[in-house]
Amino acid sequence: MKAPPFAYARPTTLDGALELLSTHADSKVLAGGQSLLPVMNLRLGAPSLLVDISRIPMLDRIVVDDDGAVTIGALVTHTAVEGSADIARHAPLVAEAAPYIGHRAIRNRGTCVGSIAHADPAAEMPAVCLATDAIMISTSTHGDRVIPASAFFTGFLDTALRDDELLAAVRFPASPPGATGSVVEVSRRHGDYALAGLVCRLVVERGTITDAALAYFGVGPTAERVPEAEALLVGSDGRGPALDRAVEAVEATLDPPSDVHGTTAYRRHLAGVLCRRGVADAIARSTEEVA
């Protein structure tokens, strides 16, 4: 379990990093290394150059705009996300998801943006991005791009990022009034990737759901939303028959993979259970806040 040979560079400027990425076809960004290095050690990937971004200034910042939008830089670790009062206040679903990620040692090194760039189908952050309509800010020698989450996760471990692009930050827009949400997941052991998970975000106005996002992870090749179920929730109180129909829509829409940890039927069933639990949690919170 040793990585194949590779070259390593640790530029101290963003431009330096972008230059390396644009001139070396087979290069990869190295952030926390918590996903990339295992892949290399198992010889499932063999990039010829690693561009370590850990010494680039300014990438470790968490910035809150006047309107409450939160921007998380490429070097912000999961642990930093967990500890940030700004994120807890302005992007509570990001804060809520972070503790589910692996174990403390992994969160100390692994980055929030790295997790998004890696796009593991069972990872939490891509689903948070989908549920909250986050925006990816990428950069390269050709300039910056902003990519909405809905267009970013293109397939299994695949994103809209080009090989020469660095994902500089992710921006979570400000929550509208009445927003509530929850993160629920089932994993086999504490800290494992989820068998199935759901990031649920609702907007509730006077007891009625006016907007709904159900972003699942661990149930397909990428994190995915279930618009059929979301539509059934909008206009309802999120309980009783409306919730039952949403659960049915979730089960009818998703086609999860089967592996040693869970069959397709099991994950589909879990997705339904999580819909019930996630929506109930989110609604319970919104009424708590009102009360």
Add this chain to the structure above:
Amino acid sequence: MTSPETHHTGTFDTATQGSGLGAFTGTSVKRVEDHRLLVGDGRYVADVVPPGCLHAAFVRSPFPHARLTGIDTSEATRLPGVVSVITGSDIEELTNPFLPFLALPGLYTPLYHSLSSERVRFVGDPVALVVASSRAVAEDAAELVDVTYEVLDGIGTIDRALDPESEPIWPRAKNNLLYDRTTDHGDVEGVFADADHVFTETFRCPRQSNQPMETRGILVEVDSVTGAVSVRAATQAPHMLRWQIAAYARKESGPQSIRSFLTNPERRGAFLAAAKAFVGDKGEALQSSDSTAMQHQLKTEPRTALQMVRTGAQLLGRDDYPHVDADDIGGGFGAKGSVAREEIAVAAAALAIGRSIQWIEDRMENLMDGGQAREEELTLSIACDADGTVRGLDVDLVLDQGAYPGNPVGAPITVRIMEVMQPGAYRFEAFRQRSRIVATNKGKYVAYRGPWANETWARERMINVVARRLGLSQTEIRRKNMYGDEDWPAAMLTGPALDVTCSVRKTLERAEELADLDRLDALRADAVSRGKRLGIGFASYHEAAPGPPDYFEHVNPGTSALLDQPATASVSVDGTIQIWTSQMPHGQSHETTYAQLAADQLGVAIEDIELVYGDTSRAPFDLLGTGGSRGGPVGGGAVRKVGRHLRSVVVAKAADMLEASVDDVTIERGNIHVAGVPARGLTYAEVAARVVADGETVDGRDGTYAFSVDDTYTSAGDGGWSVATHVCWVEVDVETGIVEIPRYLVVEDCGPIINPAIVDGQVRGGVAQGIGAVLYERAAYDEQANPQASTYMDYLIPTATEIPRIEVDHMETLSPGENDHRGVGEGGMIGAPAAITNAIEDAIGVTVNDQHLPPYRILELMGIIRPD
């Protein structure tokens, strides 16, 4: 949920000054090993890298079953840093094949080499060994070795292996059924015809893997001047490894070996003397051993005889056996009691190249080839009367040994122990067992902590099935049918004697008292109110730790002779004290418990005792090392015996010096004095100095000592059974299938305890592995035998957050024996799977036939989701 406090025998006594006989034994003195290991001063095989050492990596088969049609190493050999690439055909030139060990009548055991050359039999089968300047380079080169395969049908399940048309993994065996034998005890037909009911169920246990923190590893050092070979390894049995390297890692011509034996009168004389002594000692045991096993083997594999003679002659003809040293070991659970093919290949490479080589297994290799266990299918029929009296037991066992046999301990001995132990502590009138061993294209089956545990699992499951069908409670049916004190002396239907140490029923009764059964209904209702189902499961067993004196004669006649335990005790010329054991500690705390036993004999402090082990030039000879719950009873018995012996010779000398009678001399806190006159005492150093002055020193194991005594301990007459009842409470989430364990109770009886804290640790560790077996760990393969769990993403080991508090209650039944500590290392693992699955069945109300119950399987059983 509240629960009774853990009950400890003995006190937490951290005092380290011995006040005389019996001061330490029975107390929870702190582990001597802890400081060294916790501050990082442990020395594991990977920590030792001599200058110029080369590193090894294996080229392994990516296919479960294939013919190897070509292998091209040229590109790999050209890679800078690569020293050598050794293939399977090279290894046939360099080494001897592995030989059968513990053959059973009718069993086919293949002859095979450490690397495969013509056929690969599982994913991970090593076909070449790359030796290079670093492990990374070796892995790079391994990728460049070009192997061509012709893929064959992979046999991934017991059903496929039993199909007589399945592609034979070992062509000489004709098919994949390697062993099939049925034994009757009592009038099986009669009892089954006469009983009111016969109930039958099939129980399946999928493959698990022994997962020590430290993987396997070996360093073979070759002295560049003398060519002498010394080995460091993570092994539970250093002497076994030494002999096997001597036997297999180099091939010598038969005539050459015989000539060198015959021309060396010293060696010849020593051999004949040893042989005479061995036969003299064990004549009876040897006579009872059965030769039909070997006859069958020779019929199916005639080359066996030739290879045995050749290898035997080689062992006789050599006096340059390698020196093996094992230091700290990060666990083994039985897997490191095997000598690995990789170890022989690395040793052969080092000998051929003449340079030191280290191989440290990585986790992926370990999960594929480090040792797997417990894949068994058992169909049990119980004949019983309407009142719940169990009368007859009929068992059909199939064990999946994987591709290669465990070496030396594996499926055959496990099958025998399973059969002997299968009836448990129940008064059956008749018992039949059919035992089969099949080969599949999977990693090899090895001994794993309580290797026979599935006899307990299947029996204790079936007892619950019978109870449910008859409307009896789990405890009622057990109490009614178990042997108890009124029955002694008794014997199991399979032979071994039962005595007062088989106190299973007492542990059951104690467990019932502690289990607050009157609160069960309230607990169930509370669980339902939270969307859960609560269940409770009992399981009871007795295990041979070490078993009655006749035990091994019933398992495999003739093997008792292997089980004796030598030990040495010495006092150096400077007065320090050593205990020399053939046990090989790898997590069992021998340094602490043996120091407790010895310090009590010798009247000194724990830290005055140095335990010597692991180094074959110093540790007494014993092929088995540590395993089989023998450390406490047999290894400990040897320490006590040799300690008492040493005390007597020291006291004799001191009595001379004190001009007193030996009967009046006592030892307290290292002060050897006439009882009542401590002021005029002597230290060990003073006595040793006088021995030196008087010219009375003796030759000890590796030098000159003031005193040195050797003893051999045979378990005959001592020991007996170690027993327990486990009770598990589970809560099943009916929506997710997730199982939680709100309470777990073990009532165990291993006789008088040496160190309660260590016993608790052994029990809890075993239970944790049992929890792993049922809820998390599965060495999964698909139908074609492709492994599905070759990293820790898929092979899930429970962590601290998954293991509940485990209450341990001790009972300490005395036996008539002298050294009465009974083994406790394996029991936790033996009882746990049965208690947990019984609890799950109780919770969900559906018969549970699988041992492994991940959340999806629970929902399938409950009918909530459909099986894929």
